Each structure stands twice: as structure tokens, then as C-alpha cells.
Amino acid sequence: MIQYNRFELSNGLKVLVHEDDSTPMAAINVLYNVGSRDENPEKTGFAHLFEHLMFGGSAHIPDFDDPIQLAGGDNNAFTSSDMTNFYDVLPAQNLEIAFWLESDRMLSLNFDPAVLETQQKVVVEEFKETCLNQPYGDAWHHLSAMAYHVHPYRWPTIGLIPKHIEDATLEDVKDFYFKYYRPNNAILVVSGNVKTQEIKALAEKWFGDIPPGAIPQRQLPCEPAQEAFRSKIQEANVPLEAFFLAFRMGGRAGQDYYIADLLSDVLSNGQSSRLFRRLLKEKQLFSSIDCYLSGSIDPGLFIIEGKPNEGVSLETAKNAIWEELELLKNQVIPDIELQKLQNKVESTLLFSEINVLNKAMNLAFYELLGDAAIINEEASYYQRVTTADLQNMAQQLFRMENCSELIYLPKK
Numbered sequence: 001m002i003q004y005n006r007f008e009l010s011n012g013l014k015v016l017v018h019e020d021d022s023t024p025m026a027a028i029n030v031l032y033n034v035g036s037r038d039e040n041p042e043k044t045g046f047a048h049l050f051e052h053l054m055f056g057g058s059a060h061i062p063d064f065d066d067p068i069q070l071a072g073g074d075n076n077a078f079t080s081s082d083m084t085n086f087y088d089v090l091p092a093q094n095l096e097i098a099f100w101l102e103s104d105r106m107l108s109l110n111f112d113p114a115v116l117e118t119q120q121k122v123v124v125e126e127f128k129e130t131c132l133n134q135p136y137g138d139a140w141h142h143l144s145a146m147a148y149h150v151h152p153y154r155w156p157t158i159g160l161i162p163k164h165i166e167d168a169t170l171e172d173v174k175d176f177y178f179k180y181y182r183p184n185n186a187i188l189v190v191s192g193n194v195k196t197q198e199i200k201a202l203a204e205k206w207f208g209d210i211p212p213g214a215i216p217q218r219q220l221p222c223e224p225a226q227e228a229f230r231s232k233i234q235e236a237n238v239p240l241e242a243f244f245l246a247f248r249m250g251g252r253a254g255q256d257y258y259i260a261d262l263l264s265d266v267l268s269n270g271q272s273s274r275l276f277r278r279l280l281k282e283k284q285l286f287s288s289i290d291c292y293l294s295g296s297i298d299p300g301l302f303i304i305e306g307k308p309n310e311g312v313s314l315e316t317a318k319n320a321i322w323e324e325l326e327l328l329k330n331q332v333i334p335d336i337e338l339q340k341l342q343n344k345v346e347s348t349l350l351f352s353e354i355n356v357l358n359k360a361m362n363l364a365f366y367e368l369l370g371d372a373a374i375i376n377e378e379a380s381y382y383q384r385v386t387t388a389d390l391q392n393m394a395q396q397l398f399r400m401e402n403c404s405e406l407i408y409l410p411k412k
Contacts, residue, residue: 002359002375005196006367009203011212012184016363016372017199018191020356026092026192029360030102031368033187034180035082036159037152037220037298045123045159046176049168051079052119054086054181057110064101071097079157082297083368089357092193096202102188103206106181111174124162131158135238136408139305143246146230146404147301151223182213187367191360223248223299230404235411240287240307241314244406245321247302247397252295253369258381259393260293260302265341266333266390267291267304267324272340275304279320285312297369302397314407328394332387346379 004018036047054077055064068075073090075098088098131137140156148154159165188207190199226248250256268275268291280286288307294300308317352358359375366374 002353002363004363004372006372007200007203009183009208011208011210012182013203013207013210014187014367015199015203016187016189016367017194017196018189018356018359018363019194019196020191020359021193023193023356024091024093025089025356026095026098026190026194027087027089027357027360028095028098028102029085029087029189029191029357029364030106031187031189031361031364032084032086032181033185033215033368034084035080036155036157037081038180038216038218039152039155041152041155041160043164043168043172044155044161045127045157045165046168046172047084048079048158049119049123049165049173050177050181051077051084052122053109053115053173053177054105056115056119057112058101058105059108059110061101061104062110064105067097067101073098075101080296081153081157083365085361085364087357087361095190095192095194096206099202099206103210106183106186106207107210109177109181111170113170116168116170116173120165120168123158123165127158127162127165131156135236136242138234138236139244139406139408142232142234142406143244143301143303143404146232146406147226147246147248148223150221151298152220153223153296153298153300178213179216180213182215183207183210184212185215187364189360189364189367191363192356220298226402226404229400231407232405233407233409235409238408238410240310241410242305242307242408243314243318245304245318246404246406247304247399247402248404249293249300249302249397251299252297255381255384256393257293258378259385259389260397262338262341262345262382262385263328263390263393263397264291264293264302265345266328266337269341269344274324275306275321278324279306279317283320284309285317285320325394325398328391329398332391335387338385338387338390342382342385345382349379 004016006016008014039046071090071094075088077086144154144156249260275289280289286306287309291304362375363372366372
């Protein structure tokens with residue numbers, strides 16, 4: 001059981017504290033409730049650009065990395081469709097340095113044309129390296145565009161095209177920053193060898209006088225149900241044929257997510273999973289095969305990807321996967337198979353809670369979902385899943401009209 005205390009500053013900043021005296025370390029996590037789904041369709045990639053800009057200097061701090069490293073700590077960040085997350089881990093006795101750094105970049109960035117130009121080049125280079133020049137690197141661009149036609153999940157976090165980042169002006173950047181990177185749109189979590197009263201004092205000292213912002217009310221279009229099979233063939237510089245099957249599913253909140261997550265484990269979690277054991281090891285149809293969820297807050301995707309072995313046709317490989325999906329729809333899986341997966345998930349959750357950073361990040365994410373207490377309840381959500389739930393979910397998801405298929409063929 002992870003105990004935590006929660007309070008809120010007058011400017012709207014939500015603060016959660018988990019006290020853990022078993023470690024000399026502390027983690028501070030700042031989650032901003034903004035991701036690529038909040039971007040203008042004509043100016044995508046801004047949330048990811050800000051992940052980089054937030055390390056480019058702020059109002060009173062020209063360099064972010066040196067102070068945290070001199071304090072014996074480390075820091076990093078990540079961006080998704082739903083949020084932007086920054087974190088620092090350092091000895092608890094030096095925690096105030098992280099408060100100083102995080103509060104200054106929340107107060108105001110260093111809006112310097114040279115910094116913007118540098119980070120634009122970095123992000124565009126990352127776009128080219130990970131999406132355009134890497135085999136199958138643009139898969140998410142194609143899958144997103146096929147599966148979503150109106151919801152902003154139709155473009156990936158890194159952006160739709162590099163030009164949107166290249167054309168970003170300083171005014172565009174300022175507008176996006178002061179619209180979303182405000183204390184009343186953030187969640188601050190501290191985990192480690194700390195006391196709540198100490199964190200209250202530090203939070204007031206460093207964040208209390210940062211003015212709140214007028215956060216836009218999120219009004220995203222609801223994606224209509226998919227009613228027809230969608231398919232795209234992409235000739236590209238790839239070494240092997242490959243395919244991705246994306247099935248529309250529900251969002252991150254609610255019991256259905258945990259059912260779908262366990263269903264993905266049935267198919268592809270370890271060497272005893274069905275796709276790995278039957279199609280890769282026994283029938284030797286695939287050189288690699290995987291199954292995972294997008295995990296997005298709004299309705300997301302259940303994805304199966306595979307690369308057929310040499311000499312195995314795409315049709316043979318795809319048909320083998322559809323046969324496994326039909327089995328899940330028509331046959332109840334054994335109780336013992338489900339119990340093994342539930343035990344595995346529970347042990348993974350327990351192990352992840354050992355790390356102070358994981359606890360800080362998870363508390364922030366569940367608070368974003370609406371209730372930080374989920375951190376202590378997730379294992380029970382998985383334990384509630386029945387074999388009938390898995391069969392019903394398979395019937396709901398694995399329909400041809402609910403599928404978007406992306407096929408990669410090597411250029412001749």
C-alpha cells in the first residue's frame with residue numbers, strides 16, 4: 001500500500017507527497033496536462049518540441065542539466081498524446097535544487113530565437129532519424145491516419161510533418177507555453193526520503209507565486225465507430241515484409257482497459273504466450289511477433305505486428321493470426337492460463353513500486369486520470385477479470401470491420 005498526502009496551492013498546482021524513509025533518494029515529477037492531442041492540426045509536434053525547449057534555459061537558469069548533475073542527480077522527460085512529463089531524481093538532502101529548477105521553467109522559459117532554432121533542428125533531426133530513415137519508423141503515422149479520421153490521435157506525438165516544427169515562430173511558442181504550462185494545469189509529485197510539511201514549505205516557496213493561466217477547456221471531437229476494414233500497402237526501404245493490425249478499443253480509464261491488457265498478454269507476453277509459442281516457435285511462421293496497447297486516455301488501439309519468416313507469404317502469416325484471434329472469440333481460455341497472467345501482472349506492479357521515481361510518475365498519472373488511489377487498486381482490477389470477460393473483449397475487438405491493416409513491402 002502506497003500512502004500519500006495531497007494538497008493544492010492557491011494557484012491551482014496539485015501536489016502529492018509519498019514519504020519513504022527506506023531510501024536516501026527523492027524523486028520530483030512534474031506532469032503537465034498537455035500532449036499532442038491539444039495541438040492545432042496545422043501546427044503539430046509542439047508538445048514534443050516543448051519537451052526539448054524546457055531544457056534550453058529558463059528565466060533565471062541558462063542551463064538545466066549542470067545544477068542537477070552537480071547535486072548528484074539526473075533528469076529527463078517524455079511526451080505522449082495525452083501529457084508531458086518531467087522528472088528529477090537526486091539525494092533527498094539536495095531536493096530543493098530540483099524545486100528551484102522546475103519552478104523556474106514553469107515560471108517562464110528563455111524565449112530566445114537562438115534556443116528555438118537549435119531545438120527545432122534537434123527535433124527535425126529526431127523526426128528524420130526515428131521516422132523517415134528507420135525501417136518501419138513511420139508506422140505510427142500510417143496507423144494513426146487510418147484508425148482516426150477526426151480525433152487528434154490521427155497524428156503521432158512527434159508531429160505530422162517536419163515542416164510544422166520548422167515553421168514554428170517565437171510567437172507560436174509563447175502562445176502554446178502560456179496556454180498550457182501553468183501551475184493550474186500541472187501535477188507535482190514528490191516521492192522518497194521527505195516529509196510532507198517540508199514539501200508544503202518548498203512548494204509554497206518555489207511555486208506559490210507563479211500565476212495561474214486561463215487553460216483552454218478541452219473539447220476534442222469524438223471518433224466515430226469504425227465500420228469498415230481499412231488497409232494500406234507501403235513500399236519502403238525495409239529489410240523484410242511486415243504488417244500491423246490495429247483494432248480500435250476503449251480508453252485508459254475503466255475496467256475494459258484491464259481486460260484488453262490481459263488479452264494482449266494472452267497473445268504476446270513471454271515465451272508461453274499464444275502467438276509466440278504457436279506461430280513463432282512451433283509453426284515457425286514469424287521472425288518476430290508482438291502485441292501491445294497504445295494506452296491512451298481517450299479510446300486507443302490494440303496492435304498486433306509481425307514479420308513473416310523468409311518463404312512465408314503475408315497471407316499465410318496473417319491468416320494464422322486471424323485463426324488465433326478466432327479461437328479467443330469462440331473458446332474460453334483455461335482458468336489456469338488467466339491466473340498465471342494475473343499473478344505475473346501483480347508481481348510486475350509490486351516490483352515497479354520499489355523505485356521512488358516509478359511511484360512518483362504513477363501517482364502523477366493516476367491523479368491525471370482522476371484518482372491517485374488507483375495506484376493501490378490496479379492489481380485488484382486485473383484480478384477481477386474473468387475468462388468470460390476475455391472472450392467478450394475478443395469478440396468486441398477482433399472484427400474485420402474494426403481493423404486497420406498496414407503492410408510494408410521492400411522496395412524492388
